[in-house]
Amino acid sequence: MKFIDEYRDAEAVRQFAHAIVHITTREWTIMEVCGGQTHAIVKYGVDELLPPQITLLHGPGCPVCVTPVELIDKAVEISARPDVIFTSFGDMLRVPGTHGDLLAAKSRGADVRIVYSPLDAVDLAQANPCKQVVFFAVGFETTAPANAMAVAQAARRGVTNFTILVSHVLVPPAIEAILGSKDNQVQGFLAAGHVCAVVGFEEYLPLAAKYRVPFVVTGFEPVDILQGIYMTIRQLEEGRAEVENQYARAVRREGNIPAQQLVANIFEIVPRKWRGIGEIARSGLGLRAPYRTFDAERRFGVMGYTAEESRICISGQVLQGKKKPFECPAYGTICNPESPLGATMVSSEGACAAYFRYRRPEANRE
Numbered sequence: 128m129k130f131i132d133e134y135r136d137a138e139a140v141r142q143f144a145h146a147i148v149h150i151t152t153r154e155w156t157i158m159e160v161c162g163g164q165t166h167a168i169v170k171y172g173v174d175e176l177l178p179p180q181i182t183l184l185h186g187p188g189c190p191v192c193v194t195p196v197e198l199i200d201k202a203v204e205i206s207a208r209p210d211v212i213f214t215s216f217g218d219m220l221r222v223p224g225t226h227g228d229l230l231a232a233k234s235r236g237a238d239v240r241i242v243y244s245p246l247d248a249v250d251l252a253q254a255n256p257c258k259q260v261v262f263f264a265v266g267f268e269t270t271a272p273a274n275a276m277a278v279a280q281a282a283r284r285g286v287t288n289f290t291i292l293v294s295h296v297l298v299p300p301a302i303e304a305i306l307g308s309k310d311n312q313v314q315g316f317l318a319a320g321h322v323c324a325v326v327g328f329e330e331y332l333p334l335a336a337k338y339r340v341p342f343v344v345t346g347f348e349p350v351d352i353l354q355g356i357y358m359t360i361r362q363l364e365e366g367r368a369e370v371e372n373q374y375a376r377a378v379r380r381e382g383n384i385p386a387q388q389l390v391a392n393i394f395e396i397v398p399r400k401w402r403g404i405g406e407i408a409r410s411g412l413g414l415r416a417p418y419r420t421f422d423a424e425r426r427f428g429v430m431g432y433t434a435e436e437s438r439i440c441i442s443g444q445v446l447q448g449k450k451k452p453f454e455c456p457a458y459g460t461i462c463n464p465e466s467p468l469g470a471t472m473v474s475s476e477g478a479c480a481a482y483f484r485y486r487r488p489e490a491n492r493e
């Protein structure tokens with residue numbers, strides 16, 4: 128298949144792995160931002176092809192993983208209301224809140240449904256005017272345009288029984304929080320290709336200049352990732368801190384302007400809390416004033432929730448690249464995909480789930 132097969136080609140993988148060994152003269156630490164990249168790295172053993180001087184850290188780019196506990200609690204509470212149809216992508220149903228997850232709420236009788244597009248939820252609301260239909264709008268910059276489109280459609284069609292529970296986060300502020308932390312180890316970033324397909328990569332230029340770190344916009348197949356690592360190492364070895372684009376087949380510097388305009392019409396930048404990390408200023412999206420009637424938190428009066436995170440789970444440190452999953456005492460024992468303690472074990476893009484699936488816990492402890 129075009130754009131897939133050539134980026135899984137074994138000979139190309141070997142060539143990039145060899146080229147990385149050839150140019151690496153000292154230790155470097157690189158973070159892949161996106162959970163999809165983490166999943167591919169662990170699945171294909173990309174990290175095992177690298178010379179020992181290179182350390183890959185897994186970043187916070189899994190939206191399911193960083194959705195805060197209190198948002199899950201709000202979702203569970205709203206779903207339990209008798210007149211509500213609560214809709215979501217399937218990956219949010221097993222994320223644990225304080226008192227269970229949406230799947231458990233469904234088993235208790237809540238009308239929780241999986242949809243494949245927020246526009247399906249708008250249609251569902253239009254077909255069920257006596258019900259309140261809520262969509263769990265979770266994600267990074269990648270899903271924001273579709274969620275903005277759903278709100279715009281609901282407004283245009285006069286579907287007033289549709290709301291969204293918003294948990295949108297933005298990548299560059301999280302990267303700046305990592306770079307600005309006093310114990311930061313990251314010297315270069317693989318930026319998430321699909322995020323940049325929407326927003327472009329101009330936002331990374333000031334970060335590269337301010338913190339003197341290279342960014343390489345990178346795709347998701349093994350050859351993409353190895354080429355992204357190669358380009359990052361080459362910059363580091365040459366003392367450059369620039370923004371380069373490995374994923375040119377999908378990403379333009381300016382991104383997708385109509386999608387950006389749609390998002391800017393519906394959403395505004397707000398502070399957001401990230402699970403395991405805490406609040407980061409200007410790191411999320413919230414509905415603009417004209418569209419707040421579509422805000423599920425306001426409609427259902429669930430604004431001021433707080434929640435405790437698991438004391439055992441170290442997913443916050445995993446999400447910031449400070450620990451590997453197998454350094455967590457619960458990894459593979461009391462925390463596993465069947466019984467996850469933290470969100471990084473629930474989502475297939477979570478680092479803990481990727482390690483559990485592709486690396487035996489026993490092997491990781493050796």
Ligand code: SF4
Pocket residue numbers: 439440441442445452455456457458459462463467468469470471472473479
């Ligand atoms: S293994 Fe489980 S408890 Fe440990 S950090 Fe990962 S999700 Fe949290």
